[in-house]
Amino acid sequence: MDTQVFEQYESEVRSYCRHFPTVFTKAKGANFYDEDGRKYIDFFCGAGAVNYGHNNPEIKQKLIEYLESDGVMHALDMYTVPKREFIEIFEEKVLKPRGLNYKIQFPGPTGTNANEAALKLARKVKGRRNVFALMGAFHGMTLGSLALTTDKASRRGAGVPLENVTFIPAPYMFPELDTVRYMQRLISDDHSGVEKPAALFIETIQAEGGIRVFDEQWLRDVRAFCDKNDILLVVDDVQVGCCRSGTFFSFERAGIVPDMVTMSKSIGGYGLPLAITLFKPELDVWSPGEHNGTFRGNQLAFVAAKGGIEYMLSHQVEEQVKEKGEWIRSFIESEILPLDPRLEMRGLGMIWGIEFENIPVKGFADRVIERCFAGGLIIEGAGRKNSVVKLMPPLVISREDLMEGLAVIRDSVKAELAAL
Ligand SMILES: Cc1ncc(COP(=O)(O)O)c(C=O)c1O
Structure with missing residues (x-):
């Protein structure tokens, strides 16, 4: 396996390739293939970017037709x-059936771009600088989103102070603390030292934060808190949107309507x-070109995004997630947790940790991940000290691949425990 050119010329900043030191050639459905012809099962799913599977044949056909027709490939934000x-x-198949009324902004194509747009717009609408975010949050790597992101290693790279954000303990950190009351106190107490925020940014499931699923009632209480105090609720659905949690938007289970929603990855x-920032129409106070950019709305991605929604609907992907999520949950519960009483599991839909x-062994989860890779499974870590193994297969994975991947995890955990 020749990886020399990467190691010699590509920056030290490269990351995922260090966990998966091979050269990939092909990908199909839930499988990757490398230069040696080795097949892997993918439980990483491009960090959530290929929910509908690698090279999904139905979407591919639409892309081929568009390319062959010499359709416009780049048009800034012109009408196409x-x-x-x-x-x-x-609008017709996603928003309206859910009773949602949002304007759509196409920022740059990544998740962090969607969050930067939401951040700027929230501050502009409310005329306030401060923003609340949760400890354990991950919202992206550009300076605005990074200011909302908590992990030390990522923040260290900023090189400048990351300001105007107040971090609130996530509800799982201090179960005895009512985090909503805490936020209320912060903004009501004239001795809290905390400025009232323009917005509260949340993920309904902290993914990079270690697969922390927030309680539905807590989400509703947060919605009520924001309403009461004239604070915008922004849900970052970059990773757990697009059916990952069992519904297209991850907040649907709580019956709440955020003021803004950010999406990227599998959209x-x-x-x-492709990324989108959705907001209630009355929040659309942008002036033309005020948040500009050359690559806003990639034309091929628009074709694929439409294809993705068509696929999601015609293959009942939300239903598939509910069924397969249950297979994952019950496998972990019956085959992995019994291996050691110190293990825990968390998750929803098709994201599990x-x-x-x-x-008490440094890097234990990393060792499991390494062993999984040797066993033909691509899987990543998450959480504090990367102590969580994150299961996030493509939503369209077959039962056979899913069970095979789960068995690789079980056997890898067993082997690492035996090596302690
Ligand atoms: C919840 C969440 N928000 C934002 C981002 C940033 O997305 P991107 O890496 O596309 O900038 C991520 C990336 O993993 C994410 O998980």
């Missing part, structure tokens, strides 16, 4: 047919770069 068709299907349908923080 793919953009019109994406907006139409998103691009085929692993293509196995927590190893109580195994």
Whole structure:
């Protein structure tokens, strides 16, 4: 396996490739193939970017047809047919059936771009600088989003102070603390030293934070808190949107309507770069061009995004997630947790985490991940000290691949425990 050119010329900043030191050639469905012809099962799913599977054949066909027709490939934010068709299907088949009324902004194509737009707009609408975010949050790597992100290693890279954010303990950190009352006190107490925020940014499931699923009642209480205090509620659905949690938007289970929603990753349908920032129409106070950019709304990604929604609907992906999520949950519960009483599990839909923080060995989860890779499974870590193994297969994975991948995890955990 020749990885020399990467090691010699590519920056030290490269990361995932260090966990998966091979050269990939092909990907199909829930499988990757490398230069040696070795097949892998993918439980990483491009960090949530290929929910509908690698090279999904139905979406691929639409892309091929578009390419062969010499459709426009780049148009800044000019009006094009793919953009019109994406907006139409998103409006008719995603927003309206859920009773949601949002304007759509196309920022740059990544998750952090969607959050930067939401951050700027929230501050502009409310005329306040401060923003609340939760400890354990991950919102992206550019300076605004990074200021909302808590992990030390990422923040260290900023090189400048990351300001104007107040971090609130996430509800799982101090179960005895009522975090909503705490936030209320922060803004009501004239001796709290905390400025009232323009917005509260949350993930309904902290993914990078270690697969922390927030309680539905807590989400509703947060919504009520924001309403009462004239604070915008922004849900970052970049990673757990697009059916990952069992419904298209992850907040649907709580019956809440955020003021803004950010999405990227699988909204691009085929692993293509696309992001959207959704907000209630009355929040649309942008002036033309005030948040500009050359790559806002990739045309091929619009084609794939429409294809992704069509696929999601015609293959009942939300239903598939509920069924397969249950297979994952019951496998972890019956085959992995019994291996050691110190193991824990958390998750919802098709995002699950196995927590190893109580195994007193540094990097235990990393060792499991390494062993999984040797066993033909691509899987990543998350959480404090990367102590969680995160299971996030493509939503369309077959039962056979899913069970095979789960068995690799079980056997890897067993082997690492035996090596203690
Ligand atoms: C919840 C959440 N928000 C934002 C981002 C940033 O997305 P991107 O890496 O596309 O900038 C991520 C990336 O993992 C994420 O998980």
